Amino acid sequence: MNPVKLMIIDADQQILHKLEPLLSEMGYQVACLVDRREDTLEQILHYTPDLLLVGKSFISSSQNQTLILTLAHDYHLPIIFVTDSIEQTTLHHTTGINPVGYLTHPFEKTEIFPIIEIALARSQAQLEVRKALAKEQELNELKSRLITMISHYFRTPLSTIVFSAGLLNSYGYQCSEDKLKVHLDRIQSGAKSLTDLLDKILVFSKAESREIPLQIKPINIHQFCLELQEEIKTLYPLVNLKLTLAHPMTEANLDPKIIKQILLYVLVNSIQYSHPETPIYLSVKQTKNQVIFNIIDHGIGIPVEDRSQIFDLFHRGSNVGSIPGTGLGLSIVQQLLELHQGSIFLQSELNVGTTVTLCFAKNGLPKMLCQCHELIPKKTVV
Numbered sequence: 001m002n003p004v005k006l007m008i009i010d011a012d013q014q015i016l017h018k019l020e021p022l023l024s025e026m027g028y029q030v031a032c033l034v035d036r037r038e039d040t041l042e043q044i045l046h047y048t049p050d051l052l053l054v055g056k057s058f059i060s061s062s063q064n065q066t067l068i069l070t071l072a073h074d075y076h077l078p079i080i081f082v083t084d085s086i087e088q089t090t091l092h093h094t095t096g097i098n099p100v101g102y103l104t105h106p107f108e109k110t111e112i113f114p115i116i117e118i119a120l121a122r123s124q125a126q127l128e129v130r131k132a133l134a135k136e137q138e139l140n141e142l143k144s145r146l147i148t149m150i151s152h153y154f155r156t157p158l159s160t161i162v163f164s165a166g167l168l169n170s171y172g173y174q175c176s177e178d179k180l181k182v183h184l185d186r187i188q189s190g191a192k193s194l195t196d197l198l199d200k201i202l203v204f205s206k207a208e209s210r211e212i213p214l215q216i217k218p219i220n221i222h223q224f225c226l227e228l229q230e231e232i233k234t235l236y237p238l239v240n241l242k243l244t245l246a247h248p249m250t251e252a253n254l255d256p257k258i259i260k261q262i263l264l265y266v267l268v269n270s271i272q273y274s275h276p277e278t279p280i281y282l283s284v285k286q287t288k289n290q291v292i293f294n295i296i297d298h299g300i301g302i303p304v305e306d307r308s309q310i311f312d313l314f315h316r317g318s319n320v321g322s323i324p325g326t327g328l329g330l331s332i333v334q335q336l337l338e339l340h341q342g343s344i345f346l347q348s349e350l351n352v353g354t355t356v357t358l359c360f361a362k363n364g365l366p367k368m369l370c371q372c373h374e375l376i377p378k379k380t381v382v
Contacts, residue, residue, distance in 0.1 A: 003029040004120065007047055008082070010034070010055025015082060015105070019053065022107055028116070041067060045075070051119060053103065056083040068097055076130065078123035080116070142313070150201070157190035164190075200328040203261070204313070207335035212258070214339065219256045221291060222249040225284055228260060232267060239271050239280060246285035252362040254291070255340060259360065262336050265329045266295050266356050273323060274299030274353075291360045298353035302346070310346070319350070 006028045010016055016032045023030045031047050033040060044052070052071060059065050059081075071077040078100045101119035103112060164183040172180065206212045222245055232241045263282075270280045274297045281296040302310060302317055309315045311334040314327040337344055340360060348354040 003027060004051070004116075005029045005031070005047065005049045006051050006053060006116070007031045007033065007044060007049035008053045008055070009040075009044075009058050010053075010082060011057040012055055015055050015057075018105070018107055019082070019103075022109060022112060023116075026109060026113055041070070044071065044077075049077070051078050051080060051100075051116065051123070053080045053082050054099075056081065059097070065097065072097060076127070078119055078126075080119050145314070150197070154194065154197070157193040161187050161190040197326055197328075200326060200332060204328060204332045204335060207332060207339055210339060212336075212339060215255050215257065216253050217256070218251045219254055219259075220249075221245075221252055221284060221286065224256060224259075225282070228263060229282070231264075232271075236271055238276055240278075241267070242279050242281050244281070244283040246283070248286075249284070250286060252286070252291050252360070254360055254362075258336050258340050262333050262340075262342070262358060263293060263295070265333045266358070269329050270295055270297035270299060270354070270356075272325060273297070273317075273320070286362070289362055291362055293358040293360075295356045295358075296353065301350040301352055301354055302348040303350055307346070307348070 006023055008016055008019055013034060020030050020032055033043065054068055059068060068079060072079050079097060080101045080103055081099045082103045084104060100122045101115050103115055164186045168183050225243055225245060229241055229243045232239060274280065278298045283294045285292050300319055303319050306317045311330050313331045316325055316327040343359040345357040346354065
């Protein structure tokens with residue numbers, strides 16, 4: 001465990017000479033600054049102290065008070081005043097600085113240790129509160145964004161359903177069979193869009209909150225991939241999915257349902273953003289400890305400016321144009337990957353295509369040891 005880092009700032013060198021050895025004997029790592037210089041802020045931030053001990057002689061000037069206020073408010077650095085007991089209230093009111101504690105001289109080890117530890121504990125508690133507030137704000141922003149985006153994506157299919165249902169209700173008896181079929185198809189399509197969106201939101205929510213139980217079991221990778229290929233052919237009869245399996249293919253301990261969901265979301269993305277006549281490639285290989293899936297398409301690619309946000313909820317590439325989509329697919333993929341301790345790597349070139357590499361441990365290999373990025377194809381040739 002790293003020692004607690006303290007920094008003392010005081011223009012009174014006698015205070016420094018008394019405090020530094022006492023604190024060092026108590027096991028703290030101590031650095032001292034005699035007075036303020038142009039680079040004092042940089043020096044303090046570079047040292048990254050856990051606690052700053054500030055002498056009364058240092059904060060006698062308004063310039064130094066501003067520095068300490070900046071450290072306390074902007075960098076959340078806990079401050080202890082080193083002063084006389086009678087000056088505590090005066091210092092607090094005159095400087096506007098709210099310290100986490102006070103050290104008064106003459107200094108005694110038995111008094112210094114609890115004061116510093118209590119100050120550190122208070123600082124840690126304040127840090128946890130700030131983290132909790134930041135998390136709450138993040139969740140509120142996500143909730144607001146989620147409601148806005150859901151409202152946006154619900155509006156079009158609902159409008160279609162209401163419009164077609166209204167026409168059928170008012171003029172259905174006058175419509176030919178072909179007209180009736182058009183409106184019924186629109187209602188069915190709108191209902192399917194709403195169902196798909198709700199299903200995706202539900203999967204994302206369950207994966208994010210870890211409500212989906214992992215059901216790891218031995219699966220035959222060869223047979224699993226053949227069945228996946230057949231399912232894609234059923235869902236997308238016009239799509240040419242080319243499957244390559246690197247032999248030998250042995251069993252692997254995976255959750256087949258989650259792995260299938262991940263692969264389907266990635267494959268559907270590749271299909272959706274590629275020309276219908278362009279084949280999609282799925283290659284599978286195994287190492288001693290891992291199963292590696294590569295999905296390669298020659299579609300529209302991902303713009304550079306979008307890549308840092310590609311897994312964000314509802315984010316879609318700036319080049320998708322009129323291609324339908326919700327921006328949920330890769331967000332779900334990321335959550336399911338975290339659930340299964342998998343890894344994902346993307347390589348993409350605008351108007352050339354995208355390669356997605358997915359890596360899973362075969363037998364409970366820790367995620368930190370994953371090396372599947374070394375197996376990503378270096379170049380894709382059309």
